[in-house]
Amino acid sequence: MRKSRFTTIVFGATALLTLTQCFTNKQNQGQKLYAQHCQSCHMEDGSGLRGLIPPIANADYLQTHRNELACLIRNGADGPMVVNGIEYNKAMPGVPTLREDEITNLLNYIQTNFGNKNKRYTFPEVEVMLEDCPVEHKRD
């Protein structure tokens, strides 16, 4: 009886620790992915580069093109794009190696930071979006 209780406690503690670890990593994943794949062009503060690289910070595009962003991250973008009333026209390389869950975390990080207070994505939502990606993503 005593032994089994001990085992339960040990197992419980381990499970709890693993879970917290898991959540901690997940919470930072979006930020880490941003630093790794986006920051060199969109800058640490999401300000972009005047006239050349659109901002992420307070960008209307994140709301107006919400459903296209997942494919944009995976496949990149080409052609003109209007963000906050300014036209940009510079190719963005995609990151085809990102998994669905990583793209979800990255999107949620972007949508809720840099002054953005937009709706978060659910994992199934992003999965569906990524199924319908145009082969070559073009913006209109």
Add this chain to the structure above:
Amino acid sequence: MNQPTNYSLKQTIVAVAFILTAALTYSCQSNPATETLPILGEREAVERQVNGKTIVDTVYHQIPDFSFVDQDSQLVTQETVAGKVYVTDFFFTTCPSICPKMKSQMLRVYEAYKDNPNVVLLSHTIDPKHDTVAVLKEYAERLNVETDKWHFVTGDRDSIYDMAMQYFVGAQEDKGVEGGFSHSGHFMLIDQNRHIRGKYEGTEQADVDRLIEDMKVLLKEQQHEKK
């Protein structure tokens, strides 16, 4: 007995305070005036004979003559920067790694000195095959900068890479890296005699702050020489 000791203590404090204030005031005023920037690069001692006496001159590393074309198809040579302080770097417009950061920092230098006629910015592309005059033109226009102040130059590939070496900036084609070119993100500060006076990390805000301050020193030096 007590009274005189107290008085002299007070006196001492006043005297010390006075000296400290004077010293501080003096040092604050004299420092910026005497501040100078080093001349970077190898130096050579050259001897010459004047009236039978040997005089030793120090010859500093100097940027050689150059000839490139900017975003307005204008020739940019040593004449363009003659008598001016200039900041130079090497980049390419399709660079996915450090260039956007460099350009956003160079933009700060531009904004700080855009009204100063004695300052010029000179950005060389290391990918002249792609970065033609038209490409550089569009880049500069979107960045909304004046050609006279900030020249984006292209030209003969080998000449550009040779100039990078002259400025002590690493640049080479490298199929192994993202974008196909590897280069350092340095901003180099050049004085009116084409001597290199400073090297700064173009991706580090704090180091670019230092550049903006150093430029003030160099411009002041230039004023003194003119007088």
